[in-house]
Amino acid sequence: MMITDDSVALISGGASGLGAASAHRIIADGGRVVLLDLPSSGGAALAEELGEAATFAPGDVTSEKDVQAAVQQAGELGELRVVVTCAGVATPGRILGKQGMLPLAEYRRVVEINLIGTFAVLEAAAEAMAGNEPRDGDRGVVVMTASVAAYDGQIGQAAYSSSKGGVASLTLPAARDLARSAIRVMTIAPGVFETPMMAGLGDDVRASLEALVPHPARLGRPEEYADLVAHIVANPLLNGEVIRLDGALRMPPR
DSSP: OOOOTTEEEEEETTTSHHHHHHHHHHHHTTOEEEEEEOTTSSHHHHHHHHGGGEEEEEOOTTOHHHHHHHHHHHHHHSEEEEEEEOOOOOOOBOSEETTEEOOHHHHHHHHIIIIIHHHHHHHHHHHHHTTSOOBTTBSEEEEEEOOGGGTSOOTTBHHHHHHHHHHHHHHHHHHHHHGGGTEEEEEEEEOSBSSHHHHTSOHHHHHHHHHHOSSSOSOBOHHHHHHHHHHHHHOTTOOSOEEEESTTOOOOOO
């Protein structure tokens, strides 16, 4: 499906990292974007930087009301054709740690944001997309974000890995459910990327992560994620699959 000037993309977690890079790329390809992110994020500043093609929708993906408002905002700009779900948290914690059991509230919060928040955006956007006229055979494309942790979860990643594993497992049934509406669903599972989640790591930790990647032995760049988003949107046969974007990385236990 080609991006045109009346195409709108809704990007959750769009204020920074992979979401921001996707916004830049979609605008460069001629589309418009709605950045759904927390009111405390840099979404308003990024939207101003991106210009008339971008607007900010302050909200939380765990709130159905906020998600619906963002979808409505996208529809007021044009036709919602693309969704990219990047909102997520990576709260670490062992099941049995030095302070005892992993608090169930912490586990629930990670799953609420990463998995249920992704589903909330997916279904609200799909309802809006289903009313579009097909373009190049598609009414819309949804690109979700999992993680290599869905497959190679490390010590302390029980909550994060299971939430991202849920996103990976959601991909095929969602694509099958929405096929009759001509809406494609894909997922990208990034490896270690230069994102705000990684920003607080020291040089030694960064170097050790880079050394784990067979080739290229470095962190991924957000624009490389955005390039894959653009290809998924353009390639009509990509549907119902999870693509690892990781330089052949397989995470060790710790």
